[in-house]
Amino acid sequence: xxxxLQSLDDALTLITDGCLLVVxxxxxxxxxxxxxxxxxxxxxxxxxxxxxxSSLQADLLIGAGCVETLETSAVSxxxxxxxPRFTAAITSGAxxxxxxxxxxxxxxxxxxxxxxxxxxxxxxxxxDVLAYRDDWKVIDSPFGNSDPIVLLPAIRPDVALIHAPxxxxxxxxxxxxxxxxxxxxxAAVRAVATVEKIHxxxxxxxxxxxxxxxxxxxxxxxxxxxxxxxPLGLPDHYGxxxxxxxxxxxxxxxxxxxxxxxxxxxYERRAA
Amino acid sequence: xxxxxREFRSEELLADVIARLIGDVRHVAVGNASxxxxxxxxxxxxxxxxxxxxxxxxxxxxxxxxxxxxELFDCAGQGRIDxxxxxxxxxxxxxxxxxxSTGDYAHPKVRFPGSFGxxxxxxxxxxxILFRVEHSRRTLVPQVDFISAPGTSSPEVYRPGGxxxxxxxxxxxxxxxxxxxxxxxxxxxxxxxxxxxTGFEFERPExxxxxxxxxxxxxxxxxxxxxxQLAEVYPQFAAQVFGISVPSPERGRxxxxxxxxx
Numbered sequence: 001x002x003x004x005l006q007s008l009d010d011a012l013t014l015i016t017d018g019c020l021l022v023v024x025x026x027x028x029x030x031x032x033x034x035x036x037x038x039x040x041x042x043x044x045x046x047x048x049x050x051x052x053x054s055s056l057q058a059d060l061l062i063g064a065g066c067v068e069t070l071e072t073s074a075v076s077x078x079x080x081x082x083x084p085r086f087t088a089a090i091t092s093g094a095x096x097x098x099x100x101x102x103x104x105x106x107x108x109x110x111x112x113x114x115x116x117x118x119x120x121x122x123x124x125x126x127x128d129v130l131a132y133r134d135d136w137k138v139i140d141s142p143f144g145n146s147d148p149i150v151l152l153p154a155i156r157p158d159v160a161l162i163h164a165p166x167x168x169x170x171x172x173x174x175x176x177x178x179x180x181x182x183x184x185x186x187a188a189v190r191a192v193a194t195v196e197k198i199h200x201x202x203x204x205x206x207x208x209x210x211x212x213x214x215x216x217x218x219x220x221x222x223x224x225x226x227x228x229x230x231p232l233g234l235p236d237h238y239g240x241x242x243x244x245x246x247x248x249x250x251x252x253x254x255x256x257x258x259x260x261x262x263x264x265x266x267y268e269r270r271a272a
Numbered sequence: 273x274x275x276x277x278r279e280f281r282s283e284e285l286l287a288d289v290i291a292r293l294i295g296d297v298r299h300v301a302v303g304n305a306s307x308x309x310x311x312x313x314x315x316x317x318x319x320x321x322x323x324x325x326x327x328x329x330x331x332x333x334x335x336x337x338x339x340x341x342x343e344l345f346d347c348a349g350q351g352r353i354d355x356x357x358x359x360x361x362x363x364x365x366x367x368x369x370x371x372x373s374t375g376d377y378a379h380p381k382v383r384f385p386g387s388f389g390x391x392x393x394x395x396x397x398x399x400x401i402l403f404r405v406e407h408s409r410r411t412l413v414p415q416v417d418f419i420s421a422p423g424t425s426s427p428e429v430y431r432p433g434g435x436x437x438x439x440x441x442x443x444x445x446x447x448x449x450x451x452x453x454x455x456x457x458x459x460x461x462x463x464x465x466x467x468x469x470t471g472f473e474f475e476r477p478e479x480x481x482x483x484x485x486x487x488x489x490x491x492x493x494x495x496x497x498x499x500x501q502l503a504e505v506y507p508q509f510a511a512q513v514f515g516i517s518v519p520s521p522e523r524g525r526x527x528x529x530x531x532x533x534x
Binding site: 025027028051052053072073074075076078079082083086087090091093099100101102103104106107110121122123124125126127128129130131132146147148149177178179180181182183235236 | 377418
């Protein structure tokens with residue numbers, strides 16, 4: 001009954017070529033060690049949903065040729081500038097982009113969480129975000145009087161991939177305040193997690209910890225990856241590695257530099 | 273107009289301008305990459321002795337949300353956020369903002385990060401303050417190439433919110449009835465210069481006032497009280513503008529935003 005603790009590579013076998021994969025925003029606990037493992041394995045044709053934005057994770061996966069379709073609201077490296085591989089892939093047409101807006105992605109995942117086919121959302125009408133999304137529809141609210149509103153189809157990912165501070169041996173994962181990680185796991189068919197460490201005992205036994213716990217019921221596999229969000233930060237645990245991100249921004253500015261980055265930090269296994 | 277002797281930095285002037293625009297409200301939220309709006313929101317909170325609530329989305333300290341990233345948007349949808357800030361790679365004279373790309377969407381010339389929450393928050397937050405430091409004909413254009421969020425909507429569209437102003441490094445525009453009006457020109461800048469560097473048409477009164485300089489009291493609040501709080505989220509900005517160094521345990525704890533580049 002308990003979610004099996006596995007090696008990183010084994011835990012990731014659920015993420016297959018062509019899979020609809022949802023990943024969290026850049027400050028919520030991004031599974032970067034797992035991302036590097038996926039690139040080493042050479043996963044292909046991902047339909048990547050970043051809830052609702054992404055930074056290094058999406059840029060790396062795109063640059064490494066793992067992504068066919070990207071659905072998100074924004075990709076950038078924040079203070080380190082534009083996400084260079086994302087920008088290059090969009091301008092060259094190498095990936096299919098489904099531009100969204102943050103609450104639309106939250107709402108579409110919430111629809112899947114509830115098992116309903118769509119979710120209505122305010123805003124959007126008159127924007128080009130809506131104009132370029134032929135999968136989104138505008139209806140007149142059945143409860144209103146000439147009240148147009150947008151409907152978004154549910155996003156039901158094949159896999160949600162998250163990184164969190166700790167898990168117990170029963171497969172429960174402590175996510176704390178990062179509740180969007182729970183939304184992702186609820187919405188997806190399966191959830192895969194990496195964690196900093198294993199907690200002795202059952203997280204659900206402690207009412208304080210239980211409130212921030214994603215039950216193992218939703219979790220298919222777990223691997224321990226210490227500093228698994230590096231070089232991004234893990235809230236309340238460690239910060240971003242600013243020097244490394246600056247180095248990435250410099251190297252990834254060209255295709256050659258990016259290839260060298262992959263060689264140095266992804267293909268060559270690091271202790272970090 | 274002569275450049276007055278500067279006893280303040282332009283960031284301090286802009287924060288003061290934005291704090292006045294915020295006015296007396298209950299809740300101000302600040303999104304990604306917005307150090308000057310964040311400064312202004314914290315300044316407004318200091319002046320209001322704790323009112324408004326300020327939510328800096330990338331902060332652990334100045335952010336009370338506990339129900340995940342969606343809570344901000346749900347809050348806004350209910351009308352529980354009074355003020356928000358948006359920028360854009362392009363902003364046009366109708367108040368449309370473009371955070372996606374220039375040229376043809378399918379084959380863009382320049383790609384920006386993306387629309388973030390603009391295509392929703394612009395509609396539901398009553399006072400949206402547009403903010404773009406670079407005031408030039410490439411940023412302030414007659415017509416945006418991609419509408420991330422429109423400045424106005426037709427009457428049947430649910431829209432309690434929208435733009436009230438645009439703040440740049442040269443001036444303040446107010447926005448009403450689908451048009452910008454030049455409200456004031458910052459010290460050291462001129463109306464002629466604003467006209468020269470603005471790509472869209474705008475209204476202006478006979479006499480355009482100068483933006484008031486921040487008072488000594490405001491500067492003291494900014495430098496002594498606001499700046500240390502800002503350093504948690506924007507350490508580089510706090511260091512550059514206010515000379516605040518960040519205590520090492522806080523350093524790098526959260527991502528730092530930066531203005532648009534292209």
